[in-house]
Amino acid sequence: MQLIDTHCHLDFPVIAADIEAVLRRARQSGVTRFVVPGVDRQRWAGILTLCQQHKGLYPALGLHPCFLAHDHTDDLQRLEQLLQQHPEIVALGEIGLDLFIPDADLRAQLSVLHPQLLLAKQYDKPVLLHVRKAHDQLLKQLRQLKLPRAGLVHAFAGSQQQAVEYLQLGFKLGIGGAITYPRALKLRRLVAELPLGSFVLETDSPDMPLCGYQGQVNYPERVALIAATVADIRQEPLAAIIEASVLQSTNILSL
Numbered sequence: 602m603q604l605i606d607t608h609c610h611l612d613f614p615v616i617a618a619d620i621e622a623v624l625r626r627a628r629q630s631g632v633t634r635f636v637v638p639g640v641d642r643q644r645w646a647g648i649l650t651l652c653q654q655h656k657g658l659y660p661a662l663g664l665h666p667c668f669l670a671h672d673h674t675d676d677l678q679r680l681e682q683l684l685q686q687h688p689e690i691v692a693l694g695e696i697g698l699d700l701f702i703p704d705a706d707l708r709a710q711l712s713v714l715h716p717q718l719l720l721a722k723q724y725d726k727p728v729l730l731h732v733r734k735a736h737d738q739l740l741k742q743l744r745q746l747k748l749p750r751a752g753l754v755h756a757f758a759g760s761q762q763q764a765v766e767y768l769q770l771g772f773k774l775g776i777g778g779a780i781t782y783p784r785a786l787k788l789r790r791l792v793a794e795l796p797l798g799s800f801v802l803e804t805d806s807p808d809m810p811l812c813g814y815q816g817q818v819n820y821p822e823r824v825a826l827i828a829a830t831v832a833d834i835r836q837e838p839l840a841a842i843i844e845a846s847v848l849q850s851t852n853i854l855s856l
């Protein structure tokens with residue numbers, strides 16, 4: 602069975618510098634497909650090139666709420682151009698709201714998020730969402746816009762109620778390295794209780810190291826460990842976890 606890492610920043614220098622070895626080790630661990638999300642305009646061209654150069658890499662482009670520093674009108678126009686020129690772009694992402702960062706400006710973040718959600722609707726793409734301390738605000742946007750392709754909520758860490766609301770809107774929850782920490786009781790309970798088809802697997806590499814790897818670069822090969830942890834928590838066969846998460850990933854992203 603072949604795994605998918607639905608969220609990994611393979612274009613970040615620490616990974617990209619060693620990409621052949623990173624992909625080889627991932628494939629040896631059964632991880633054969635990788636979704637590479639963009640965080641700002643400067644990285645988009647590099648992501649498209651990287652995904653053309655290597656088998657099994659899928660680009661997503663977007664403006665991340667933590668990387669907003671200037672006027673984004675040009676960036677949004679460029680994003681639309683690239684969506685028209687590159688049908689291989691599988692999603693808008695990663696985009697969202699982050700009220701966890703110091704001096705977070707909700708209005709500024711919404712002014713960049715909202716047009717990207719409209720682009721997703723217009724170009725019939727799913728979205729990859731980054732959401733911290735802002736699930737209710739984001740859910741409000743999603744309920745109003747009703748995105749036909751929905752998307753994935755990357756590194757979900759919200760409540761049971763918020764999880765249910767995303768699922769009702771057609772979204773799936775991205776489960777990553779956080780689940781491997783025994784102290785992540787709330788997330789573990791959620792993953793144990795949700796229906797099998799509620800989540801997809803991701804690493805967010807090079808960030809979000811798994812338990813036992815703190816302080817180290819995270820790699821997509823570790824999706825296999827995340828899958829094993831989910832199987833353990835749910836007391837279900839590993840093959841069933843992999844099959845269900847891959848099916849949800851391929852459905853949402855049309856891989």
Ligand SMILES: [Zn+2]
Nearest residue numbers: 608638695805
């Ligand atoms: Zn990310």
